[in-house]
Amino acid sequence: MNKLIYILMILLGFAVSCNTQRNASKFRFATPEAGTVVKIGESVPLKLMFPSDLSSFDSVVYAMDGEVLARKTDSAVVTLDTEKVAFGSRTLSARLYRGNEEQVAYSNIVVVPPPPSRYGFKVINEYPHDSEAYTQGLEFDAQGILYESTGQQGKSSLRKVNYRTGDIIQQINLDEQYFGEGLTLVGDKIIQLTWRNNVGFVYNKNLAKVGEFAYGQSKDGWGLCYDGNRLIKSDGTSRLYFLNKDSYAEEGFIEVYNDKGPVDNLNELEYIDGKVYANVYTKDIIVIIDPQTGAIEGEINLIGIYPDKADHDNELNGIAYDRKGDRLFVTGKLWSKLYEIELVAR
Template structure:
């Protein structure tokens, strides 16, 4: 009996020893580990584990996203400066050349921005809001008139509203099959998205008469929309924001949005304020402030508790509007009975 037990134990030790040697001899990255979060601007060491059977080699070529970073003939670490690296996952590779042969090791890092500034809020004023309005888009024109896009099939509309009284001044209903989403203003035009129909509508701002339609590009759905004075910016519920030509509505590029923990998904209603994109995050009582050039989230507004009677579903925060003349910020939500004018409070 002892012999039967003893033999497998020896065999297991032998196998484990072989596996350890095999692992130790593999050419690989020691640091960084795959998926390591790195704050943009930080420098990190790239350190390799070299095959144990190789005492010398011809060269090692280090690269990030396929672009050569360094060539070395020794095993000392290489320093990677991430100042110019875009946000997101960056692929690291090292090619080892020895005796006419090549071995390749891979790893990756996720470049993220610094922690965002934190803000709370103070309510300046409350105004009536249609509690039947499933708000999906909200925007003031340069004259201080509020426009609103509402959703839900059979209930979707685009409307002109007196924000002080909540009275609907003009309204155009969408077809029963359309689900209204984000809204923005370009000159005398209103641009409205639909959710999954992959089509957007163009209206005369004064009459709310539909004048044109356009199709989406790479973005799969329509969520939020804003205008920076040169191009439209569109969200589709992911971590991407798409840039659209203001005249043709063709998608011409996009950015990935990141905070210090990684990509920020579920970006929804948008507003462009003083060079930054404000976006609410679907199902959460927060608004993030995004740098449109880099995709970095530079600020986060905590709005928890602003509407204490909020229900669990179909009652989310989903309306951001900025009245530029008075530099006033307004928010509301789906089927909320109030429109809130708020002031940000730094934490």
């Protein structure tokens, strides 16, 4: 055997032996391994590895996110029920007490919802849409007027649109420094986001600006909707932020998860029958989110709805719900069509 290889094998064996000895003397979680994905409702065994030289101890305190789960005086496995656990990464800890000594072990799990329901679509009607409109926000008022926010630097606007003909009833253009993003209606007010200017604008129904507000923790403006009590804002991450409808101050957020983990790139939003519908940026996908828990309960596959898509800057990005007629509409950036669609369960 080559002498160098022999020496390397000896060193490797020594390193493995040392690592094994260190693990044997370390207080740690055997299960779950850090980052284990757990479906909501599953039971998770919390099993500890105790130091090999430990003959006795006073107690072990198990906790999740700092809240005590159990106190034990033996090494029996503790079972964690995740039925009522919030989605996302949950930190697990175990504190071992012996006399005046304390040792701490950590792990974490990622709790996710069940797989979402899957939907396809059926096109009910097609309407003209301005192919120069880089659609970022879309919403009907009670009178059937379609309000649209468009983006792109130097081309951003706020519009009233006759959805049947595609004609622009009224339009104002944003200052060139602003990149228009999502919008929603709160009574007689129109709320429009900008992308990276850290500011939102407030208008009346005549498109006259009556106020503005700064963002909080969510620095980007992407999508916006209104649930009747609060504004819900996306910023391109997996978070939805809740804003006060009068002061526009952020008052909390939720993380959005499907059965695989957090879902990023949440974009244009619409609130429909207690759920948030969100475009997923760069994908022909709309997800249906429970705003109470952050769980994605449904996924609408709209691949192929618009045959003239370019390779980029032409994404699906516009959801509008006609509450009076119970009709769902979608469009995209620079699309020449506005589609009324019906969901088809798969």
